[in-house]
Amino acid sequence: MVGWAIAVHGGAGVDPGLPVERQEEARRVLERCLRVGAAGLRAGLPAVDVVEMVVRELETDPVFNSGRGSALTRKGTVEMEASIMDGHGRRCGAVSGLTTVKNPVSLARLVMDRSPHSYLAFDGAEEFAREQGVEVVDNSYFITEENMSMLKRAKEANSIMYDYRVPAPGVDSASAGLEGAKVENGLLMNGLRISVYAPETVGCVVVDSNGWCAAATSTGGLMNKMSGRIGDSPLIGSGTYACGDCAVSCTGEGEAIIRSTLARDVAALVEYKGLSLQEAVDYAIKERLDEGMAGLIAVSRNGEVAYGFNTIGMFRGCATEDGFMEVSIW
Known part of the structure; x- marks a missing residue:
């Protein structure tokens, strides 16, 4: 018997000027979700039930970019996506393009458990949701006033997301390939100043x-994304992966995570190279992302917890059976 462990994330790429009250709000949500998960583990629930339960909690709270509070497409609608993977048998389910399903992660679980497929998207996923009797709501449920404001600013700046880079010495906006971007507080912005929290995966x-x-x-x-865009989160092996050795969930620039098959690479380094979990995470973040910005959380079958990110911060937290718990941002 190993000791159980749980880790959560609310996204990488945190604005260093994020107001303290927003930091504390995010910490409270993550801590609450850790306690929910820990209670489930103490009660003997299997890992796959606990990850679904915790992510449902995160989807229901508009603080982060999932479920209620999701980033908006350039049309002002939501197209949500999620995935779940049970390392015990490497079973998986994924969904994309959801517009009415209140908890996308639970539909992904149903795809895994009650369909012959691993991935359903758009109209087919919505039809399956209704066949399965999952809770659906009007698209307006997911759209918050804050996200409408962010979308407006993103459109004005012709930007697909709120993001930033730490520029190398002597690099200005034009030479970095970001014409019209602003350098503020030592950060190279992609056209928008991050003065409010931009929610993440x-x-x-x-x-x-x-x-x-x-x-x-x-x-x-992504805020102001093209309709039909699919990121890394529902892609098994990129944003999500679990096997007999470990489980991984990623966050950040989806296109970079997809190219690097980041989650699977971490597992492969553990499985084939014999690296420790933290060594595998560190290598993947440093060597596999190229110019991309991302972060990830991971646990091993031995009860280890590991984090990694190449952004200034990542909303994250963990709890273990021995009573340890922490929630961090920077």
Whole structure:
């Protein structure tokens, strides 16, 4: 028997000027979700049940970019996506293009458990949701006033997301390929000053007392994204992966995470190279992202927890069976 462990994230790429009250709000949400997950693990729930339960909590709270509070497409609608993977048997389910499903991660679970497929999207996923009787709501449920304001600013700046880079010495906006971007507080902006929190993807990884691992990830995607865009979160092996050795959930620039198959690479380094979990995470973040910005959380079958990110911060937290708990941003 191993000790259980759980880790959660609320996204990488945190504005260093994020108001303290927003930091504390995010910390409270993550801590609440950790306590929900820990209670489930103490009650003997399997890892896959716990990751679904925790991500449902994150989807229901508008603080992060999943479920209610999802980032908006350029049309002002939401197209949500999620995935879940049970490392015990490497079973998985994923969904994309959801517009009415209240908890995308639970539909992903149903795809895994009750369909012959691993991935359903757009109209087919919505039809399956109704066949399964999952809770659906009007698209307006997911759209917050804050996200409408962000979308307006993103459109004005012709930007697909709120993001930033730490420029190398002597690099200005034009030479970095970001014409019209602003350099403020030492950060190269892609056309928008981040004066408010831009929500990010959520995820959870768990190893239960049997040593079984599971992962789940959920997101609304990028603010002002093209309709039909699919990121890394629902892609097994990129944004989410779980096997007998570990479970991984990623966050950040989806296109970079897709190119690097980031989650699977971490697992492969553990499985084939014999690296420790933290060594595998560190290598993947440093060597596999090229110019991309991302972060990830991971747990191993031995009860280890590891984080990694190349952004200034990542909303994250973990709890273990021995009573340890932490929530961090920077």
